[in-house]
Amino acid sequence: MNLPDFIRAMPKIELHVHLQGSTRPETLLKLAQHHHIALPADTVEGIREWYTFRDFPHFVEIYGVICDCIQAPDDIELLAREFLQGQASQNIRYTELTYTPPRRIPFDEQLDALNRARVWGEAELGVTMNYIVDIPRECEVEVGNLIADWAISGMGQGVIALGLGGPEVDNPPEKYPEAYAKIKAAGLISIPHAGETVGAASIWSALKFTDAVRIGHGVRCLEDPALVEELRRRQIPLEVCPTSNVCLKVVDQLENHPLPHLLEAGLYVTLNSDDPPMFNTTLTEEYIRCADVFGFDANRIEQFVMDALRVTILPADQKAKLMGQYQAEFATLKSRYS
Numbered sequence: 001m002n003l004p005d006f007i008r009a010m011p012k013i014e015l016h017v018h019l020q021g022s023t024r025p026e027t028l029l030k031l032a033q034h035h036h037i038a039l040p041a042d043t044v045e046g047i048r049e050w051y052t053f054r055d056f057p058h059f060v061e062i063y064g065v066i067c068d069c070i071q072a073p074d075d076i077e078l079l080a081r082e083f084l085q086g087q088a089s090q091n092i093r094y095t096e097l098t099y100t101p102p103r104r105i106p107f108d109e110q111l112d113a114l115n116r117a118r119v120w121g122e123a124e125l126g127v128t129m130n131y132i133v134d135i136p137r138e139c140e141v142e143v144g145n146l147i148a149d150w151a152i153s154g155m156g157q158g159v160i161a162l163g164l165g166g167p168e169v170d171n172p173p174e175k176y177p178e179a180y181a182k183i184k185a186a187g188l189i190s191i192p193h194a195g196e197t198v199g200a201a202s203i204w205s206a207l208k209f210t211d212a213v214r215i216g217h218g219v220r221c222l223e224d225p226a227l228v229e230e231l232r233r234r235q236i237p238l239e240v241c242p243t244s245n246v247c248l249k250v251v252d253q254l255e256n257h258p259l260p261h262l263l264e265a266g267l268y269v270t271l272n273s274d275d276p277p278m279f280n281t282t283l284t285e286e287y288i289r290c291a292d293v294f295g296f297d298a299n300r301i302e303q304f305v306m307d308a309l310r311v312t313i314l315p316a317d318q319k320a321k322l323m324g325q326y327q328a329e330f331a332t333l334k335s336r337y338s
């Protein structure tokens with residue numbers, strides 16, 4: 001068994017991946033036809049070509065079209081089922097899925113749809129997920145407050161954290177004081193994106209203002225030694241998404257990604273795919289590409305997986321059970337790997 005085969009076969013965990021950003025081209029076409037929404041192409045091949053990442057405005061345009069095509073709870077259930085199929089095909093048994101709730105559908109109906117897919121995924125595919133409900137940073141303060149209320153209402157039904165995504169520039173978390181006060185009072189944790197298109201200041205805000213327990217991306221922390229020391233000392237996990245960073249031009253190419261420097265600095269790093277079909281990747285691909293470019297061996301790859309598992313927001317007994325299963329499977333896989 002070679003390293004790519006080892007990576008394909010190994011059990012995985014994903015902490016940073018978006019439901020809308022995981023929409024397959026064929027699903028988007030299906031939803032658009034169902035809702036009579038015009039797309040730039042009317043064949044799967046055409047959509048796939050349009051889907052290929054060009055630049056940030058184009059990415060935002062595609063994201064907007066996907067969101068327009070989500071009109072009913074059934075659409076959410078379809079996306080979530082297909083998402084879980086994709087995770088199962090990669091042996092990703094547990095995912096903390098970032099979900100941006102559309103405002104046109106009552107949130108309890110959205111959550112019911114997600115949970116129908118989750119129950120189906122557990123029974124049929126043996127994989128499961130929980131949700132990080134996120135505020136898109138560009139939205140109005142009232143919408144942010146509403147999403148925080150929604151996230152709180154979903155606690156105990158799969159919602160494990162409030163996320164913060166979207167354009168980082170000029171949209172710090174301080175824009176939403178009420179939303180963060182609400183979640184703190186309710187005991188819901190914060191897992192924001194930060195340090196992707198804005199530097200260290202954004203990560204400091206995420207830590208100080210939102211009490212972030214993990215940071216989405218965070219790769220620009222290296223710009224501030226004091227921040228690196230804070231993240232290292234507290235072992236705040238970074239959800240690193242290498243191909244996403246290349247596509248969104250946070251770095252020019254994978255070879256120049258700061259991943260090795262983050263590890264050398266003693267930071268807590270996990271690997272993730274972000275918006276996989278839009279960036280022409282998968283979590284499996286992220287592991288294979290990084291192993292290839294940075295020379296990671298099977299032990300290092302295993303450590304990335306186990307580190308991700310260790311910082312999941314799962315009850316202690318569930319986490320311990322998964323850790324035991326994963327350790328046993330890695331031991332078997334490594335005995336076959338040469």
Ligand SMILES: [Zn+2]
Pocket residue numbers: 016017018165193216274
């Ligand atoms: Zn993301």
